[in-house]
Amino acid sequence: MAIATYPSVVVYADNKKTKIQHLLFGDWIKRCKDDNGNYIEDGDWIKIRCRGVNGWIKKHEIEDDSILEINIVDVGQGDGCFIITPENKFILVDAGKTDNMHRFLSWRFNLRYRKPDKPPIKFESAIISHSDLDHYGGFGDIFKDDKIIFDNVYHNGIVERVGDYPLGETTKVKGKKYIKELIKATNDLKPIITDPQKVGKKRYLKVLLEAWNINPKPEFTMLDKSTKYIPGYDANNNEVQMEILGPVTETHDGKKMLKYFKDKGKTKNGHSVIIRLKIKDLRILLGGDLNISSEDYIMHKYSGEDVVLLKKKLHKAKSDEERKRIEERIEKAVKKSREFFECEIAKACHHGSHHFTSEFLRSVNPIATIVSSGDNEGYAHPRPDALGTFGKCGRGERPLIFSTELARSANENIKNPYALRNKVLNLIEEYDAIEEGTKKKERLNKKITKELENIERSIAIYGLINIRTDGNRTIIAQKLERPRSKGAKYDIHEIIKENGEFKYKIKLKH
DSSP states (O other), X not given: OEEXXXXXXXXXXXXXXXXXXXXXXXXXXXEOBOTTSOBOEETTEEEEEETTEEEEEEGGGEEOSOXXXXXXXXXXXXXXXXXXXXXXOEEEEEEOSSSHHHHHHHHHHTGGGOOTTSOOEXXXXXXXXXXXXXXXXXXXXXXXXXXXXXXXXXXXXXXXXSSSOTTSOEEEETTEEEEXXXXXXXXXXXXXXXOHHHHTXXXXXXXXXXXXXXXXXXXXXXOOGGGOBOTTOSTXXXXXXXXXXXXXXXEETTEEEEEOOSSHHHHHHHTOOEEEEEETTEEEEEOTTOOHHXXXXXXXXXXXXXXXXXXXXXXXXXXXXXXXXXXXXXXXXXXXXXXXXXXXXXEOGGGGOSOOOHHHHHHHOOSEEEEOOOSSOTTOSSOHHHHHHHHHHSSSSSOEEEETTTTBOOOGGGSOHHHHHHHHHHHHHHHHTSOTTOHHHHHHHHXXXXXXXXXXXXXXXXXOEEEEEOSSSEEEEEEOSSOSBTTBOEEXXXXXXXXXXXXXXXXOOO
């Protein structure tokens, strides 16, 4: 198997003139063979199959080395990220609230037509950044699908349950509240997940229970700063590293604990799993739902400076000299934090919420920011002040901002997957009311199957942000709502490396 070369490839019909398909860097290509097993070639051209078509491309447009692929899936209001490593291992980081991620995977792996005698698709891990429904809810359908299995389920150690301590038992240390009952491994989870009284109506535990019932059972493991790396993706891995920057635990009385931030919601959000993914020198940050409290806390832990306290002192400063000294300390904290959090591409924390600090965003300092947000929600994400600050704190002459909500693209006959889903539900009701064995029921069954395929395909292109990189060459692509031609279906942005520095390759010419 080979891949399409950088940044994209156009596939032509037999006449070598008519464009029939547009491939992205990293798309898998099958080289067609004749009856004797030889590749079908014509001078500089070679016949291939990719993305459902047979056609011709130039020989130099094929590469043999696999690359890193990251898909920020439009899961609506929430987060969902599907990663394929150069070694062709699969990782899910969050899965949204509804079944969009499951439908995307169904399209990607053609699960609807996968035969029962075929082994299930193996995912190396599912990473649940934290227990907010719009991050973990979509895992319910995925964990229930017997065509998919997982080796690991990683989480932030906070498992909500019924009882006096919904996030786990707490304690106070020097007047500050901490969660001391963290679920670090499978054995810690067992007494909670197997107790119906603790599970109750807690949806998070019910989703974890679906994973618990997978055969073979995955390992459940807490991730925090002390983990350092996702197992198998440490500094000794020459292709991809996945560094764990948060949550940040503290050790008191010989026990790991997580600080309590103001209320339950801010605590579980603030202790989201933070991953900085690195391939060669390119860095990508995935940060869950961090908020003001947690960003201040994290910067304090990484820089050694209490930025909140410094800003209070700055407000009360009585002279220009004092103000300058405090500003220098804040700038020093940003630069120190940048050693850990700076990246070329960042998934925006909390869907572009206004719960952020400009100091933390300055420490991230990305060339491109990707926002995952949805319609029909009461938060107005992404917020105008967030978008403005993303641009202000971004790197380069033209910082990039992408949004799954703004990038939504679909064929004219699939305007809205949610409306299409309602149409299917109505068809199913009609189907159930028809007598068994009739031709009408058979026709309706075929129609329902076709509509379900349309939903899966629509989800796959509906706001999807594609990141493809080999660590030196990177594209961020989104599908055009109205392709300029069959050979121009994507809006592609390139991040290139020049003189050791990454930069956005500006499209405009003077």
